[in-house]
Amino acid sequence: MSAPVDVKTLVIDGVNVSGRAGQTVLEVARENNISIPTLCHLDGLSEVGACRMCLVEVKNSPKLFPSCVLKVEEGMEVTTASDRLKHYRQTILELFFAERNHICSVCVANGHCELQSAARSQGLTHVRLPYRNPLLDVDASHERFVLDHNRCILCTRCVRVCAEIEGAHVWDIMSRGIDSMLIADLHQPWGESSCTRCGKCVQVCPTGALSDKSKLGSDHPKYPEFLPYLNMMREGQ
Amino acid sequence: MTSEELLQIAEEVNAERQASDFEVNVCVALGCLSQHSDKLKDALTAEAAVASSRTGKRCHVRGTGCMGLCAAGPLVRVESPAMADTQTLYAGVHESDVKEVIASLGGKPVERLEAHLEQYFCGQNQIVLENSGYIDPEKIDEYIERGGYQALIKALTEMTPQAVIEQISKSGLRGRGGGGYPTGLKWSTVSKAVGAQKYVICNGDEGDPGAFMDRSVLESDPQRVIEGMAIAAYAVGASKGYIYVRAEYPLAVARMTSSLQHARRRGLLGNNICGTTFAFDIEIRLGAGAFVCGEETALIASIEGLRGQPRPRPPYPAVSGLWDSPTLINNVETFANVPPIVRKGAEWYASIGTEKSKGTKVFALTGKITNTGLVEIPMGMPLREIIFGIGGGVPNGRKFKAVQTGGPSGGCIPEEHLDLPISYEALIELGSMMGSGGMIVMDDTSCMVNVARFFMEFCMTESCGKCIPCRAGTAQMFQLLTKICDGKASHADLDLLKDLCDVVKNTSLCGLGMTAPNPVLSTLRYFEHEYMEHIDHQHCRAGVCACGTKPIADLTAAEVTA
Secondary structure (H helix, E strand, O other): OOOOOOOOEEEEEEEEEEOOOOEEEEHHHOOOOOOOOOOOOOOOOOOOOOOOOOOEEEOOOOEEEOOOOOOOOOOOEEOOHHHHHHHHHHHHHHHHHHHHOOHHOOOOOOOOHHHHHHHOOOOOOOOOOOOOOOOOOOOOOOOEEEEHHHOOOOOOOHHHHHHHHHOOOOOOEEEEHHHOEEEOOOOOOOOOHHHHOOOOHHHHHOOOOOEOOOOOOOOOOOOOOOOHHHHHHHHHH | OOHHHHHHHHHHHHHHHHHHHHHEEEEOOOHHHOOOHHHHHHOOOOOOOOEEEEHHHOOOEEEEEOOOOHHHHOOOOEOOOEEEEEEEEEEOOOOHHHHHHHOOOOOOOOHEEOOOOOOOOOOOOOOOOOOOOOOOOEEEEHHHHHOHHHHHHHHHHHOHHHHHHHHHHHOOOEEEOOOOOOOHHHHHHHHHHHOOOOOOEEOOOOOOOOOOOHHHHHOHHHHHHHHHHHHHHHHHOOEEEEEEEEOOOOOHHHHHHHHHHHHOOOOOOOOOOOHHOOOOOEEEEEEOOHHHHHHHHHHHHOOOOOOOOOOOOOOOOOOOHHHOOOEEEHHHHHHHHHHHHHHHHHHHHHHOOOOOOOOOEEEEEOOOOOOEEEEEOOOOOOOOHEEEEEEEEOOOOEEEEEEOHHHHOOOOEEEHHHOHHHOHHHHHHHHOOOOOEEEEEEEOOOOOHHHOOOOOHHHHOOOOOOHHHHHHHHHHHHHHHHOOOOHOOHHHHHHHHHHHHHHHHHHOHHHHHHHHHHHHHHHHHHHHHOOOOOHHHEEEEEEEOOOOOOOOOOHHHHHHOO
């Protein structure tokens, strides 16, 4: 006999749903075709709860919770879409757009960018905040890939995929606050770093921050879906 | 170590004290040390030796911890063990005064140096600071002489862990780091959490601008914190502790390091403490200067050797903390309150303070105030009494404007609310918070918009950068506040600022971001007219902002007097 499965029933946006104990609200919502926007989350990577796009309301709590790390509980009542949440998500997107330099028309990821599609899905029409436009470098030292700090949203997907899946831990974050910056090794040019050239980070990057040199203009779709499959196969071994 | 042995040590120390005719206590905590009180102590020791060879009277010169009144340093307190209640406090003593001070022993005090601070000391109720300034912080026996480690022995030999937690719960003690979470409840959660290994962490990463309570406790009475942690470890079932101190507190680190060794040597840390099966030891971890590492999950990450960044809670550290084990994290001052509660009982502690905020709170009184220094007051004391009574009011005939509590997470409280009795709830009601205990008094030379800008800059540079609202939101808010200060902002900018405050407060990952807008919100609540003057008239009434103070013809009378 197999171990009993602990099932939790909860309500998401008025729909009765169920999930296994240990599952997150985001997972259960997506299983039930309830969409919650995300940026730092990626199936197959650990969760950091950093982008705040997936915040949801939970009944009887004044606080908002990131659904990517919020575990399902019996009787929970979750709201994933409200005017308040919409306003917060839009403002967060504005903060992302204004933080560095996100001019879609000249970006390699135009049309394949998760920040861009999040803005579209959240109905963001304009940015009220002044663009900060900091002077940031482009690291083209790698023979195959390019890192454009101006497009980076510090979601740390690349950091996690390199450390957790590839096992190389080339990427990390330097400095803090608004000065935070993605670095290879101990702040070496990417081309001189211990990079294994596997390209996973490029595939999981949601924006045009990491891109393939061989791709032209906006012709740069990314395929991050390999991760859950890779994890599953590895665990099966 | 048994309680009899403790008493024996206490008696020995006491006998030694009684053997000397005079005691000269010199503060060698950081405030006075910055005025070379260590050299003063050496000079006093040398002079005392000369004098005693002449008069035959024995004089003991002791370096002690903080006496509280840091601005008046170096402080020297002279007493005679034979006459316990006669003591003289000298302020601003320098090496040139040494001969005079020693010569006056047994006679008339040196009037010129005497500090008249009855007002400062009465009204205070010292529990956490009871030994500060009275013992040599590097001598464990002097701590024992004043009742130290009796509480630990009592807990280990007479009480079950459950009974200890019950005492702490009943005492009404709440977290002194700022949040005010009931300490007993936290302990009870950790004790119930499942895990083979549990940890106790002392949070000494005090980083609020203008706050130095924890530093003072660590420097002046380190054994008290060790004893508090050991009692906590016994109560929750932990065998390993960490004290996380910022590296910017070198004296606190040095004293804590030697104090841990002394405690181990006395058998009060290590295996089989006091002949029981209880084992507990403490390690020091140094913070590398990041304010965010005062946040518990970031602090844990830092101890683990990772980048000091918070993670979403739940799970709370009580369930899954250091290396995923159940972990109790309390602030320095919280642990310092524990030994007296266990020693004197929960009822005694609960009799002090207000209904929901029990006991005392140490505040670091700074800014435009006559008596700068540390004060410990019972909860429920009105702010006015702290500032104008104990603190001696605003110097130089200036007018009081506001008091800032709670550091960058807190807010500014104007004059009309000064009569409110101090408690966790009352301060939150006023749009501020207790925080760790910084209290910055501001007079009419401070511009409240500029104050808000200062704290926003602090939050911006101290944001860890993990979540976007805090990382980019504080930077945007800082930019908007700068625009207001420069007299270049519009009403739309102010609306945007208010909106960002709301977003950052509600969407940030950790307490740093959630409370970063508080200084703006509270100054907007009480001093919105100052924002308006900057925006509408490019006028800064305090004359500190770049927009200037040119007189405004079209200011209405109401606006001017506001």
